[in-house]
Amino acid sequence: MMIVLGPNRYGKAETRLVRVTRHGDAHSLKDLNVSTALSGDMERVHLSGDNAAVLPTDSQKNTVFAFAKRYGVGAIEDFALTLAQHFVDSQEPVRHARVAIEEYAWERNGALGHAFVRSGRETRVCVAHYDGSRAWVVSGLRDLVVLNTTNSEFWGYVRDEYTTLPETRDRVLATAVEASWRHTAAGEDGDGGDWDKTYEKARQALLAAFADTYSLSLQQTLYAMGSRVLTECPGVCEVRLSLPNRHHFEVDLSPFGLANDGEVYHAADRPYGLIEGAVLRDDAPDPGPAWQ
Numbered sequence: 001m002m003i004v005l006g007p008n009r010y011g012k013a014e015t016r017l018v019r020v021t022r023h024g025d026a027h028s029l030k031d032l033n034v035s036t037a038l039s040g041d042m043e044r045v046h047l048s049g050d051n052a053a054v055l056p057t058d059s060q061k062n063t064v065f066a067f068a069k070r071y072g073v074g075a076i077e078d079f080a081l082t083l084a085q086h087f088v089d090s091q092e093p094v095r096h097a098r099v100a101i102e103e104y105a106w107e108r109n110g111a112l113g114h115a116f117v118r119s120g121r122e123t124r125v126c127v128a129h130y131d132g133s134r135a136w137v138v139s140g141l142r143d144l145v146v147l148n149t150t151n152s153e154f155w156g157y158v159r160d161e162y163t164t165l166p167e168t169r170d171r172v173l174a175t176a177v178e179a180s181w182r183h184t185a186a187g188e189d190g191d192g193g194d195w196d197k198t199y200e201k202a203r204q205a206l207l208a209a210f211a212d213t214y215s216l217s218l219q220q221t222l223y224a225m226g227s228r229v230l231t232e233c234p235g236v237c238e239v240r241l242s243l244p245n246r247h248h249f250e251v252d253l254s255p256f257g258l259a260n261d262g263e264v265y266h267a268a269d270r271p272y273g274l275i276e277g278a279v280l281r282d283d284a285p286d287p288g289p290a291w292q
């Protein structure tokens, strides 16, 4: 029997970076959570503790801060690619870099240029990979919370001896959308090179499809949402969605002599149905490491 080292990577997880840009009194703010992971010729450190190929995770964290100062922070996809390319191109033993970034949205608090309030928006995310010649970028969001008060049914499903769920022709449908979309072309969004524009288009497509799909199941809504992103965003070839079904149960008010005609609900937090799936173009290129 032989024991061998399997796939491995290492890096600094969750470097919290706030970058303030000051144009006179009008300041702007980027609030990020950056995770770097490097891989390559790392046998010796694992097998014998020889650290000669290891760029410390502390240096990776410092690079995040230094690059934020040196180059500024624009779209998170560009910042992630710049970091990934730097680690691979500057360190011979590093053959692959993965940089994942979460962005928390702030908006202005009133008219003052320096006052901000964390906005209730979803979290924007991206993951960039670079291997020395090719790049892969996945963008996305999580915690985009949506709810329809009607136009949702669920009936006609399998019944076995454990099925008690009543069929419904009218229910509340709610979810917290987690969506990721893979860009076809390495290192660009296929939409004029504007990551922010593609993000807004994809977000709008998700919202519009959730709102205007007459839903017979959350699975059907998931497919409609993924399809809409692909239709609206030409540079995107695959969308992955994870949709928790945030069940809203009509409360039985009859003990109190009250009717409940779709007016009072218990918003249950668990357990929840979890509907997940990918929607892609049939000519989508091989994803390589994009989803790792």
Ligand SMILES: O=c1[nH]c(=O)c2[nH]c(=O)[nH]c2[nH]1
Residues within 6 Å of the ligand: 154, 165, 216, 217, 218, 219, 245, 273
């Ligand atoms: O949209 C739904 N899909 C399901 O698969 C499911 N299962 C369930 O109990 N409720 C629902 N709702």
